[in-house]
Amino acid sequence: MQVSAPSFAATLKLVEREAARKDAADEPAISAQDFIRSAAESRKQFSQERLKALREQMTTLSLFAMKPAAMAHFSSQMAKELEGAATDFARSVRTLGEDRRNFVPETPAEAYQDIAETGPTFERYSLTDEDRETAASFTAAARQIELLTDNALERSRERGVIDTATKARTDARGVIELMNRLDGKGYLEAVIR
Numbered sequence: 001m002q003v004s005a006p007s008f009a010a011t012l013k014l015v016e017r018e019a020a021r022k023d024a025a026d027e028p029a030i031s032a033q034d035f036i037r038s039a040a041e042s043r044k045q046f047s048q049e050r051l052k053a054l055r056e057q058m059t060t061l062s063l064f065a066m067k068p069a070a071m072a073h074f075s076s077q078m079a080k081e082l083e084g085a086a087t088d089f090a091r092s093v094r095t096l097g098e099d100r101r102n103f104v105p106e107t108p109a110e111a112y113q114d115i116a117e118t119g120p121t122f123e124r125y126s127l128t129d130e131d132r133e134t135a136a137s138f139t140a141a142a143r144q145i146e147l148l149t150d151n152a153l154e155r156s157r158e159r160g161v162i163d164t165a166t167k168a169r170t171d172a173r174g175v176i177e178l179m180n181r182l183d184g185k186g187y188l189e190a191v192i193r
Contacts, residue, residue, distance in 0.1 A: 036095065044092035048134055050085040051141060054078055058144045068156035072164040075148040079171035082145065086138045086175045090182050093131055127182070135179040142172040142179075 016032050061074055127135070149165040149172075156162075 040092040040095035047089040068152040071152040076168040079168040142175040145172040
């Protein structure tokens, strides 16, 4: 499930309009920032669930002795889905990182603590231990896809199998590179398409 930019923007406008209406009616309102944070958390959780389901599918697929063409085809499909889930995960981490960077301290103690924890500049996205673990799991899944495609390539020299397996390996390699950049440097703008 992907949320396109126009539908997200339209939803955000509706939330802001509803928040303004509730402010006028003295009801508690949901801020746009809370909505964005909640959406990013939901997208991150959904991408983690997709990753878990894909890992289970890959494990099942590796247990069967399939024809190389079928193995390459399924590997390619899983690589595309893994790439989509990894991109969603990286975008949600970026959004949550920006949210943490835009934090405005309310007291001098909060400001001091914020500077002490992150340093005086906010150039890096801070990843949680859970985010690092998830990134490692994405990398492991991509390597598993590479193994499945290697298996298909070892057993067949048909042009269709080679092309499909090569595409799957390229998609898996993209996931590995994205997770390495995410985990290693914390900079995401250049790697998210």
